[in-house]
Amino acid sequence: MTAPASVGAKSRTLWGDAWRRLRHNKLAIIGLAWIVFVVLMTASAELWVPSTFGDPLAIDTAPGASLQSPSFEHPFGTDKLGRDVFSRVVYGARISLTVGVIAVSISLLIGVLLGAISGYYGGFTDTLVMRSADVFFAFPYILFAIALIAVLGPSYRNVFIAIGILGWPSIARVFRSSILSVKENEYVDAARAMGASDLRIMFRHIMPNAVAPIIVYGTMSIGGAIITEAALSFLGMGVQPPTPSWGLMLSDAKSLMFRAPWLTIWPGFAILTTVLSFVLMGDGLRDALDVKMKD
Amino acid sequence: MSELLEVKNLSTHFTTRDGIVKAVDDVSFSLEPGKTLAVVGESGSGKSVTALSIMRLVAEPAGRIVNGQVLFKGDDVLKMNEAQVRELRGDRIAMIFQDPMTSLNPVFRVGRQIGESLILHKGMTRKEAFERAIELLDMVGIPHSRERAKDYPHQFSGGMRQRAMIAMALACDPDILIADEPTTALDVTIQAQILELMIEMQERTGAAIIMITHDLGVVADMADDVMVMYAGRQVEYGRSDDVFHRPLHPYAWGLLDSLPRHDVDEKGVLVPITGQPPSLINVPSGCAFHPRCPYAREVCRADVPALTDIMDGHLSACHFSADSGFHRSVARPAGEVA
DSSP: OOOOTTTTSOOOOHHHHHHHHHHTOHHHHHHHHHHHHHHHHHHTHHHHHHHHHOOTTOOOOSTTOTTOOOOSSSTTOBOTTOOBHHHHHHHHHHHHHHHHHHHHHHHHHHHHHHHHHHHHHOHHHHHHHHHHHHHHHHSOHHHHHHHHHHHHOSOHHHHHHHHHHHHHHHHHHHHHHHHHHHHTSHHHHHHHHTTOOHHHIIIIIIHHHHOHHHHHHHHHHHHHHHHHHHHHHHTTSSSOTTSOOHHHHHHHHGGGTTTOTHHHHHHHHHHHHHHHHHHHHHHHHHHHHOTTOOO | OOOSEEEEEEEEEEEETTEEEEEEEEEEEEEOTTOEEEEEOSTTSSHHHHHHHHTTOSOTTTEEEEEEEEEETTEEGGGSOHHHHHHHBTTTEEEEOSOTTTSSOTTSOHHHHHHHHHHHHHOOOHHHHHHHHHHHHHHTTOTTHHHHTTSOGGGSOHHHHHHHHHHHHHTTOOSEEEEESTTTTSOHHHHHHHHHHHHHHHHHHOOEEEEEESOHHHHHHHOSEEEEEETTEEEEEEEHHHHHHSOOSHHHHHHHHTSOOOSSOOOOOOOOOOSOOOOSSSOOSSSTTGGGOTTOOHHHHHSOOOOEEEETTEEEOOTTTTOTTOOOSSOOOTTOOO
């Protein structure tokens, strides 16, 4: 008796397949590599950055120490207070990534929960949740963020709370629509006929089939959250000096843009590449998680 | 013999924008342990909704069971609370769905999925349930069951998926197995295998089966009793032999005439039932079948015929079934259709 072809072959999973497809997407891999690089740089910063290039907060008032152009000693130059720009960019990544990840986590937590309830139960609950989302959409995003910060007070913590709260409506919408399409499947009826409870059906049978769009959207949102943090900090509503934040560095550098261009170029470059990386990754994930695309 | 399931005057209605749809209208039947009841009728005749109503799976709030009793071992399922019904579902009454391609969750391994009801109802651990799932896969004739249990549904063929569905339904050793057109989505050769498997499983587990189908061949093969539905109502109900040998209702005659047959030397072509199934919102007055019935008279337009016991437990809802002169010209021997 001959075994069917697939017996003995490695069982393929959704995630296994997705990873294989992602690997072939060059742009997504470049994005992923850059994110990993930035994370490693900033996570290991304590070990090598202050000793080699100087503490990001160390103000050097010695004559000639401020506004140095890039050199071996200070690869990205120094700012008007004599602080090493490279060291500040590396430490700034910490702020940006933390804000990005935590803010999006808050959005996901609220958005996924509300989106799931909305999509699964429908009716009045659905109307209530979706109309509240519409209210959020009705305000200009950045103005709403500024207003929230104005109420909460400008601080590092309040930045990600504000961005997190503002992010949920889109997540809820995306997740709701994905739940709506998944719950029509016969296997959901089958699960109910098996005696599964609402919660079990929701979490075990519907959600795993509905998360793909959320993973994509969440990844891209991290980029968006980083931009928003930079914008808020640039406007003085976000992270407060002297904490190194990319947006804050740009803000400090704007009057010196022509005298000391390195002050704007490097933080700008960091924002651009990091945000782009998240978007490319999200784009790659979208293709990779689409089960209809067969290699 | 004591009844395992007794359905009395069941009515399920759906509220739609165009009006109320009486998907199931005053349906009564009973099921004995280990027996098979076939529910036949065209699409939209209320077969599936009847089955869903028994398990209280009609989609609310659009659909509502407005009347009747569903007595399972004497307890009214319609009066149970949500938790009690959940205990029944999958454990005592299990269901096999029509399309095996979409009835298995794509993200779970087959063995895990079969084991789920065991975790839910029998308090097994994941590992125990998985082991039992392997035995069940073996039982429904899936080779290399231990390896296959680790596969995902998309790695199974249609026939194998339906076998897996049957294994899933049988996991808790249910008293009643409801099969909603279990072979419709399958190839003809696979259909026969699946039916055979169901008969075999019934002998082995002693489960009663409610078989929803529009394939009269399936009915002849398996059923002890037959219920014919039209426009949400029962039009004929009785023992399988009676319904095949001596069908009483003109609609049942029509169904039998529209079957291809190879047992008699008839050069005749198939005789379809003329007209369209009625809209369930605007059910024809009187007997719902009268616009398509070649024998319809005035009374058929005016009065709804009651389902009456014509002879010894063979029921029909036709004004003329009781007339001795009103019977089908050529009776077809049962068991030789299809």
